[in-house]
Amino acid sequence: MAITALPNSRTEPDGSAVIRVLSYNIRSMRDDEDALARVIRACKPDLVFVQEAPRFFRWRKHAARLASKSELVVLTGGAPTTGPLLMCSLRATVERTEDVLLPLTPGLHRRGFATAVVRIAGARIGLLSCHLSLRADERYTQAGMVLERMRAMDVPYKIAAGDLNDRPAGRSFRRLTTELQDCWAVAPWGGENTWKQDDPHKRIDAIFATRSVEVLGCGVPLELPGITAADLRAATDHLPVLAALRMPAL
Template sequence: MTTDPLEDLPASRTEPDGSAVVRLLSYNIRSLRDDVGALVRVIRACAPDVVCVQEAPRFFRWRKYAARLARATDLVHVTGGATATGPMILSSLRAHVERTEDVLLPRTPGLHRRGLATAVLRFGPAARLAVVSCHLSLAEWERHEQAGMVLERLAGTGEDAAVVAGDLNDEPDGRAFRRLAAELQDGWATSPWGGENTSPARGPRKRIDAVLATGAVEVLGCGVPAGLPGVTEADLRAATDHLPVLAALRVPAAGPGGAP
């Protein structure tokens, strides 16, 4: 008998009090340069409500490739891609998109320009969640500054329930990671589930991908999924050069102005 590891992670649902359990996946997909079939199998097996993508297609005909990925995974494109220089947000039809914004961060000569894909999503009648997908710089000093910009952007959404997910290019003891974790809950540290390290996909040694949430969000479980139904270890290695991070989050019902 095969055991589904996702049975240990709370399922997506809306509660009688208006709160919602949301499954959020963060995944660096390396511009779809690897085994797209394996990538699709991984995403579908995780059954996410929201996917925060990093390194989405961003060059010639990028919208077509983003739409194909969304279609193949039974999701819709919410925002981001080339317009955010790589970060992108996909969602299931369960999410009602209230507003979106793609933000370009300041350019440093000689370094890849970074951006943020941001959205406010509603689940059920009243559970609103602000979502930021990010991919921070390879340069230590720059990603520390960008971590501060991520926090500013999160606060700028005006939502108490908010989450940042992405490739931080930093480990938990790094300055950028610590700057984020000082104000947000580190999902893995708060409620570890599944595996920890995310990079590289072949023999992961570092945890540089993370889901972090404000205090209004209850982290029910967060980590690298393993043993997914219909997904082999070879699929996880072939899909891209990072492993995904899957989190189950309880989002409170929000009143007027975003207050729970």
Template sequence: MSISAMPNSRTNPDGSVVVRALSYNIRSLRDDEDALVRVIRACAPDLVFIQEAPRFFRWRKHAARLASKTDLVVLSGGATAAGPLLLCSLRATVDRTEDVLLPLTRGQHRRGLATAVVRFGGSAPLGVVSCHLSLHPRERFAQAGMVLDRLAALGTAYTVAAGDINEEPDGPGFRRLAAGHQDGWAVAPWGGEHTFPPGAPRKRIDALFAGPDVEVLACGVPSRLPGVAEADLRTATDHLPVLAALRIPAATTA
């Protein structure tokens, strides 16, 4: 698929919608924030699954500033989810949100999940989770199961989880997530594959997982998307983003 084939957001005649979803580890805005903003804006996302959002002094103000600069709004997460954050466009209607802290393992960083249920126009409800899994293999595997549990608990027929998995597709945690959900790149590869490190990417440790009834139209690193500069991708943060186009069916009527 050519790089120009990333579908735009739209509402289809049958009431289904195409949404753009972006997953991005932003390293607490410690790098080139202007470059980060340019990348996000060029991707024109409806949903942004952020990891390593600011968590300390005035974190809400930092999150709100990033949302404002990218023409998005804060949906859920941040420090109250230990780093994962969700942003959305004004196209989204929010049913509910919840920030979840995961069990703390001594000696490891606290982890959490930013979750929400949203709709786009007349679409069916979509349950979403932004996650950043542990560096410790055993804890990471357990947290992958917690992501799946949280997706199920959202109670929606259509779900998407995205984030920094901290391991490649052959890892047990990654495989656990992909067992019942579609690994976006594997299903509909588009753009670049590897997400880390940004200067010479050789590992795919960031991913988007869609429920079996979500249609993945395209998914990958937007390395040559119009408006996305290679220099910005290298300086925005220490990961490359993952951009996907997803089709969500129309809501059913009783």
């Protein structure tokens, strides 16, 4: 059932944590950087899973500038993961981070994962930002590696998000849903399709969570205060995916 409003971040009286999670392919910040920051700020995320972060000359400076404009901090990733990056608000306490490079297929762009474990309001959460291959066989293998990494995180709650280069009916997308919730499918909110921003006709960006996480809503933020259609078109060539998730008290 579609919902009309996405819950704000908060800690519930029973100790459960509601967090807002954003996944966004930012095309190496080659478009309108100020519009990009406006979109991110308006989403009010606790956690941001970035794909195609800057990874060449002065990449740290560019990533830090975007985080500052978005009222966030850089968590991990970027050049060491060939693009995936994690940012977070000061609500998150960082336990550990790990940048993972995946095996190189000759002739193709090398891929990686930005991973971390954070605590928010007492909930320990494993994070993984990914950008899967354009080639179907390699993409399917990488989807399996996402699941392996998620299984290896010894935490009660886990979130993976990214640009899958695959639709929900595709083999790689479906492989992820064998163990993870597709948050849009569970609680659709806002828009569905994420590519391209000027004519969205494919859902290739998604947020996934383990079944221990309660999905309150997920989708493309089309009508949040501070976001205009012009901002979404100018920021990058993908549309963002925003989710509200509840981590039940343990």
